[in-house]
Amino acid sequence: xxxxxxxPEKHSLLDVIRRRPGIQVFLLIxxxxxxxxxxxxxxLIIVFVYSFLKRGPYGQVVWDFNLNNYARFFDPLYLKIFAxxxxxxxxxTVLSLLLGYPMAYWIATRTPKWRNILLxxxxxxxxTNFLVRTYAWILILRDSGLINSLLMGWGxxxxxxxxxxxxxxxxVGLVYGWFxxxxxxxxxxxxxxxxxxxxxxxDLYANEARAFFRVIFPITLPGVIAGSILVFIxxxxxxxxxxxxxxxxxxxxxxxxxxxxxxxxxxxxxSAFSFVLMVIMLGATLIYFRVGARTL
Amino acid sequence: MQSxxxxxxxxxxxxxxxxxxxxxxxxxxxxxxxxxxxxxxFFSMLGxxxxxxxxxxRMIAGFDHPTTGEIYIHGxxxxxxxxxxxxxxxxxxxxxLFPHMTIAxxxxxxLEMKKVSRKEIGRRVGEALELVRxxxxxxxxxxxxxxxxxxxxxxxxxxxxxxxxxxxxEPLGALDLKLRKEMQIExxxxxxxxxxxxxxxxxxxxxALTMSDRIAVMHQGKVLQMGGPTEIYxxxxxxxxxxxxxxxxxxDGVVQGxxxxxxxxxxxxxxxxxxxxxxxxxxxxxxxxVVRPEKIQLSPEAPDxxxxxxxxxxxQMVYLGTDTRYRVRLSDNVSLMIRQQNxxxxxxxxxxxxxGGQPVRxxxxxxxxxxxxx
Amino acid sequence: MSTLVQERKHTRVARRGSRLGRGLRALITGxxxxxxxxxxxxxxxxxxxxxxxSRFVTTWSGFSLRWYGELFQDDAMMLALRNSLVVAVVSTxxxxxxxxxxxxxxxxxxxxxxxxxxxxxxxxxxxxxIAMAVMLLLFFVMSKITLSLTTIIxxxxxxNISFVAIVVRARLVGFDxxxxxxxxxxxxxxxxxxxxxxxxxxxxxxxxxxLLAFTLSLDxxxxxxxxxxxxxxxxxxxxxxxxxxxxxxxxxxxxxxMLMTSMTLLMLSVILQRKGGGSVADIA
Numbered sequence: 044x045x046x047x048x049x050x051p052e053k054h055s056l057l058d059v060i061r062r063r064p065g066i067q068v069f070l071l072i073x074x075x076x077x078x079x080x081x082x083x084x085x086x087l088i089i090v091f092v093y094s095f096l097k098r099g100p101y102g103q104v105v106w107d108f109n110l111n112n113y114a115r116f117f118d119p120l121y122l123k124i125f126a127x128x129x130x131x132x133x134x135x136t137v138l139s140l141l142l143g144y145p146m147a148y149w150i151a152t153r154t155p156k157w158r159n160i161l162l163x164x165x166x167x168x169x170x171t172n173f174l175v176r177t178y179a180w181i182l183i184l185r186d187s188g189l190i191n192s193l194l195m196g197w198g199x200x201x202x203x204x205x206x207x208x209x210x211x212x213x214x215v216g217l218v219y220g221w222f223x224x225x226x227x228x229x230x231x232x233x234x235x236x237x238x239x240x241x242x243x244x245x246d247l248y249a250n251e252a253r254a255f256f257r258v259i260f261p262i263t264l265p266g267v268i269a270g271s272i273l274v275f276i277x278x279x280x281x282x283x284x285x286x287x288x289x290x291x292x293x294x295x296x297x298x299x300x301x302x303x304x305x306x307x308x309x310x311x312x313x314s315a316f317s318f319v320l321m322v323i324m325l326g327a328t329l330i331y332f333r334v335g336a337r338t339l
Numbered sequence: 340m341q342s343x344x345x346x347x348x349x350x351x352x353x354x355x356x357x358x359x360x361x362x363x364x365x366x367x368x369x370x371x372x373x374x375x376x377x378x379x380x381f382f383s384m385l386g387x388x389x390x391x392x393x394x395x396x397r398m399i400a401g402f403d404h405p406t407t408g409e410i411y412i413h414g415x416x417x418x419x420x421x422x423x424x425x426x427x428x429x430x431x432x433x434x435x436l437f438p439h440m441t442i443a444x445x446x447x448x449x450l451e452m453k454k455v456s457r458k459e460i461g462r463r464v465g466e467a468l469e470l471v472r473x474x475x476x477x478x479x480x481x482x483x484x485x486x487x488x489x490x491x492x493x494x495x496x497x498x499x500x501x502x503x504x505x506x507x508x509e510p511l512g513a514l515d516l517k518l519r520k521e522m523q524i525e526x527x528x529x530x531x532x533x534x535x536x537x538x539x540x541x542x543x544x545x546x547a548l549t550m551s552d553r554i555a556v557m558h559q560g561k562v563l564q565m566g567g568p569t570e571i572y573x574x575x576x577x578x579x580x581x582x583x584x585x586x587x588x589x590x591d592g593v594v595q596g597x598x599x600x601x602x603x604x605x606x607x608x609x610x611x612x613x614x615x616x617x618x619x620x621x622x623x624x625x626x627x628x629v630v631r632p633e634k635i636q637l638s639p640e641a642p643d644x645x646x647x648x649x650x651x652x653x654x655q656m657v658y659l660g661t662d663t664r665y666r667v668r669l670s671d672n673v674s675l676m677i678r679q680q681n682x683x684x685x686x687x688x689x690x691x692x693x694x695g696g697q698p699v700r701x702x703x704x705x706x707x708x709x710x711x712x713x
Numbered sequence: 714m715s716t717l718v719q720e721r722k723h724t725r726v727a728r729r730g731s732r733l734g735r736g737l738r739a740l741i742t743g744x745x746x747x748x749x750x751x752x753x754x755x756x757x758x759x760x761x762x763x764x765x766x767s768r769f770v771t772t773w774s775g776f777s778l779r780w781y782g783e784l785f786q787d788d789a790m791m792l793a794l795r796n797s798l799v800v801a802v803v804s805t806x807x808x809x810x811x812x813x814x815x816x817x818x819x820x821x822x823x824x825x826x827x828x829x830x831x832x833x834x835x836x837x838x839x840x841x842x843i844a845m846a847v848m849l850l851l852f853f854v855m856s857k858i859t860l861s862l863t864t865i866i867x868x869x870x871x872x873n874i875s876f877v878a879i880v881v882r883a884r885l886v887g888f889d890x891x892x893x894x895x896x897x898x899x900x901x902x903x904x905x906x907x908x909x910x911x912x913x914x915x916x917x918x919x920x921x922x923x924l925l926a927f928t929l930s931l932d933x934x935x936x937x938x939x940x941x942x943x944x945x946x947x948x949x950x951x952x953x954x955x956x957x958x959x960x961x962x963x964x965x966x967x968x969x970x971m972l973m974t975s976m977t978l979l980m981l982s983v984i985l986q987r988k989g990g991g992s993v994a995d996i997a
Contacts, residue, residue: 061421061903064822071818072830074811075874079833082871086848089855142748149745161749163983168752170925171975172932174949175968178956179755182762182965187769189758219755222748255737280841282935287956297843304847304939314851317844328839402894422897435895439913448909452900500899 087321094315104310112315121299128295131210132278135217136225139274140267142218143225147266150226151233162230169223177287180216181207184288208290216284221277225270232266233259272331276324296320344414345504345536346376346399351408353394353560368394370560371408376504376538377553381530383539385547386557387583392540393508395557399538400506401425413503423452428497429506432513434489436481442468442492443477449500467495470529487518494526498533505530507539511546523549544584548572556580572631578711581629588635588675590628591713594620602710604628607673612647614708625713632678634707637665637699647708651675651701667701675701756972763969768962780966790967793951800862800937800947801930804869809923811870812877813915819878820885837872838879845872846939853940860942868940869930876929877922880986884918917985924982928975 060066094112097105115121150161168176183189184206191203206212236259244258260267282297289295296316303313351372357364369391376382384392397403399410401422410417417425428449437445446467450460468474471491481489490510497505507526511519527550530537541547547554548568555565556579564576575581578589592606602620604612612628620626641648654674655666658681665677766777784790818824819831837845849868853860892914896906934949941950948971955964 057902057904065824068818068822068824071814071822075815075834075878076830078811078870078874079837082849082852082867083837083845084833086852089851090844090848093851142744142751145741145744146748149741152741163980164749165752167976167979167983168756170928170932170979171756172934172949172968172971174932174934174952175759175971176755178952178964178968179759181956181960183755183758219751223752226748252737276839277841280843282841282843297841300843300847304850310851313847317847321840321844324839324841324844400898402897421902422894423900423902427898429895429898431891431895433889433891435889435891437892437895437910448896448901449899452905496899 090314091318093311094318096311096314098309098311112312113319115312116315116319124294124296124299127210127293128279128281131213131217131295132275132281134214135221135278136271136275138214138218139222139225140271143222143270144229144267147226147229148233151230151236158234162227165223165226173220174283174287176220177216177284180212180219180288184212184215207288208293210289210293212288213281213285213293213295216288217278217281220284221274224273224277228266228269228273229263230266232263232269236262269331272327276327279327280320280324343378344375345378345380345412346374346538347411348372348374348395348399349409349411351395351398351405351410353391353398353403354406367560369398369405372557372560372562374555374562374565376536378536379534380552381527381537381539381550383541383547383551383554384557385541385544385554385583387542389559390557391560392542392557396429396506396508396538396540399504400427400429426503427506428500428502428504429508430490430493430497430510432509434481434493434510436489436492436496438481440480441477442473442479442481442484445481445492446477446496446499448496453500463499467499470498470533471495486513487522490514490522494529498535502535504536504538507537509541511541511543519546526550548584556583558583574709575629575711578627578629578713581709581711586632586676586678588630588632590630590673592626592628594622594624594626594710596622601705604710607670609670610649610673612708613705614710615705616710618710620710627711627713628708629711630675630703630708632664632676633662633680635675635677635701635703636679637667637677638702639699641700642702646702646704648700648702650698653699667699669701677701759965759972760969763962763965765962765965780962781970783963784966784970787963789946790948790951790963793946793948796862796945797931797948800865800869801927804866804873804930805923805927807866808870808873808926809877809919812874812922812926813881813919815874816878816881816885820882820888834875834878837875842935846936849936850939860940860945862942862945864940864942865937865945865947868936869933872936873926873929877919877926880922880925881915881918884915884986888914921982921986924978924985928978928982932971932975 060070093104095108095110097107097109097111099105116125150158150165153161181188185191186203186207188207190206191200194200195203206215240258240262280297281295282301285293285295285298286301289298297320300313300316300320303309303316307313351369352367353369355366355368357366372391372395374382374395384395386392394403398405399412401417401420401424404419412425412427436442437448440448443464446464447460450463455463464477465474468476471494473488473491473495476484476488476492481492484492490513493510510526511522514522523546526537539547539550548571551568553565553567554571556563556571558579564571564580566574571580572584575584575587581587581589590604590606590610590612592604592608592610592612595603595605595611597603597620600615600617602614602616604614604626606612606628614628637653638648649669651667651669653665653667655664657664660681662678662680665679666674667677668674763780764776764778765773766779767774815834819827819834846868849864849871850860853864858864888911892910893906896910897903901909932949933947934953937947937950938953941947946954948967952964952967952971955961
């Protein structure tokens with residue numbers, strides 16, 4: 044059998060692109076690649092490089108490579124700030140879990156229709172303006188704010204409670220801002236729970252609380268860990284919250300970075316600070332992906 | 340040039356890179372397959388999952404290209420031609436109806452792409468809907484239709500373009516049994532009516548036997564046997580085909596001798612089974628004899644010559660409505676499955692040969708066995 | 714033991730978790746409700762007091778739109794609003810297009826360096842705001858680019874690409890490729906297939922991503938704070954400086970407005986995504 048000439052293959056631009064998936068990929072990712080490399084990767088590298096430089100007497104940058112900036116972290120002043128930031132982030136995480144986990148449990152045990160509605164209601168405020176929501180707490184917590192006015196108005200206290208301008212306010216603000224990100228992973232883990240396990244547990248343990256702690260909680264642990272990291276990371280890097288709700292003494296890592304860049308103008312030091320923060324975040328994120336996300 | 344050849348697959352091999360990407364972990368999905376599909380025939384590719392039938396179909400459609408070998412449609416070499424330049428249309432397993440378009444627009448899609456006039460499109464879509472008996476369903480959306488209806492829309496959408504070849508990828512898989520059987524008959528009738536070549540892929544051997552003019556049985560990328568339904572069923576070429584199509588008994592043994600067209604095979608070192616065949620076999624060759632269950636009968640006495648006859652014990656009896664299925668034991672290692680039609684009414688033991696305790700024999704003619712080399 | 718047995722007899726219901734015993738159950742329900750109250754009460758307070766005729770949070774002296782009126786007469790505020798909108802619209806357009814293209818690449822192709830690029834895509838989301846803000850500031854300063862609305866837009870696009878990509882990718886993951894095969898089989902080439910089949914089905918997710926990007930841009934503070942030039946104040950920046958100067962009821966009004974706008978836009982985004990086949994949990 045003689046084969047006719049093969050169907051004429053037009054060599055249009057389309058053909059060329061179709062033939063080489065490589066070109067297709069390139070066209071698709073180039074804009075984003077360009078943008079992210081130029082306005083993200085390169086700035087990242089710049090910060091890294093700058094962290095090894097020195098600040099000159101007039102605030103300019105001196106190209107003298109050294110590790111002084113990193114050494115300064117061991118200065119008790121900064122160690123204290125790190126410690127406070129970790130402490131605040133830690134407390135925030137624990138409180139968020141104490142609120143968020145039972146809440147996730149509650150949502151997971153509603154009917155499917157309600158579950159979706161509740162989750163939606165949970166996430167919407169989470170995505171609104173953080174500044175504005177933090178501002179709301181100023182109105183509530185400060186000396187002339189809602190809580191104190193009400194309590195004083197009802198004659199329950201004589202002096203306003205120190206709810207503002209301190210670590211307490213920061214923690215409230217942070218928990219408020221970030222606890223929804225505990226709820227979601229916990230919800231995902233609880234939702235997958237096979238409740239026949241719970242029943243089996245109740246057959247074994249006479250006590251519901253024990254059943255919970257021995258069976259339910261451990262199985263949902265990956266969700267708990269994932270959620271904790273999702274709260275811890277932004278809390279550690281908080282800037283707006285301590286700036287608005289904290290006092291002069293409640294400085295966190297984010298505030299230090301800001302002041303180094305905008306007031307003190309020690310850019311190298313600020314860069315180092317910033318870089319260390321990023322490394323900590325990245326570490327936590329890796330843990331998240333290893334432990335939490337894998338089992339979800 | 341044979342113009343009656345709708346599709347020709349010549350020595351086609353398809354290799355996929357393995358998960359690790361190296362040459363060592365390659366998967367050979369289709370292995371040197373050659374098929375000739377005639378114009379106007381209903382051709383099926385049959386085999387278990389992973390046998391390469393769907394891959395072959397996709398290559399005919401143009402979604403994949405052979406690693407080696409060529410595909411010709413009506414004599415034209417396809418090469419790297421993309422699907423939209425081929426004159427084939429496919430009915431997908433999942434129907435693949437466009438969810439955001441109405442039924443009418445779905446069906447019209449191919450015609451729209453060909454820039455057919457509005458009026459003509461309207462006319463042909465109407466015809467297509469009539470063909471699949473879904474008149475008036477044009478304005479609806481796919482999610483408003485049942486599975487069976489969606490399937491018919493998929494069919495209409497393909498046929499309205501008057502392709503040279505219609506390709507069907509297990510289109511009835513998602514339907515329930517009754518609907519599937521109805522659709523099998525409908526498809527067959529439709530094909531006769533429209534006269535287009537159908538290339539059909541399925542793993543359901545009953546479906547293939549029902550609908551096809553010719554079947555290619557595939558396994559692990561190779562075509563094991565190609566032929567009409569009767570040929571495939573009565574004369575399987577190898578163990579796999581015999582097992583895959585319908586039920587079968589396999590008796591393993593060694594050829595003892597051959598006199599003319601009669602071969603004696605010693606099964607299980609004790610039972611001499613005779614098979615009438617036109618082929619020649621060498622004594623001592625290890626073989627399998629395949630006998631279809633419906634060819635075997637249960638009889639109290641030994642019949643005249645021309646029949647294999649062995650005493651056996653009935654181990655199991657299952658009433659299947661139209662048939663009764665027996666499991667009988669000939670020896671420690673040899674058992675047979677037998678199917679007998681319930682011609683006489685009901686499950687009346689007295690009308691049956693088999694009665695508890697009575698000695699009974701499994702009987703089948705020499706002509707009803709087939710020898711396969713191991 | 715007997716209470717447990719009794720309880721078991723009562724609870725034959727399919728309601729999961731109802732077996733946990735009254736005490737625990739109350740605790741769980743309580744924290745559920747408490748959690749939502751905690752979440753919404755500050756928002757409600759803000760909105761309610763934006764309508765308070767009195768300027769003090771401590772007293773309620775009647776419903777009034779006075780502060781909203783003052784808002785619209787505040788030139789600086791109006792300028793900030795205009796700036797915010799310009800930045801949001803432009804950065805949304807750019808990041809939506811880029812983000813969609815990137816999603817297609819990531820979900821449909823394999824290529825060298827894909828893993829690294831995936832990490833690069835995720836980084837803007839993981840990195841704390843302050844770190845990214847500072848990075849960008851340093852970059853602009855070093856490249857002698859004066860800070861302006863443009864630098865804000867550049868910065869917003871830098872993080873919004875990732876967010877859009879997440880939303881669109883989520884939709885692409887479950888996308889039925891056989892639909893595109895069918896389109897090609899019926900005669901549509903790659904471009905026609907994309908236009909007639911892929912894009913329409915992807916559109917809800919693309920719009921959802923766009924809305925998300927728009928909201929994030931409108932609401933952004935930290936990054937904008939560091940990359941804005943003089944005269945390119947956005948709404949959140951203006952609110953911040955007002956808060957630093959002293960609490961005024963005008964702040965309540967603008968805050969309430971922003972909240973209500975964001976929430977509406979977000980609900981729209983979710984509804985669009987649901988229509989396209991995504992789910993709420995994808996956002997997180």
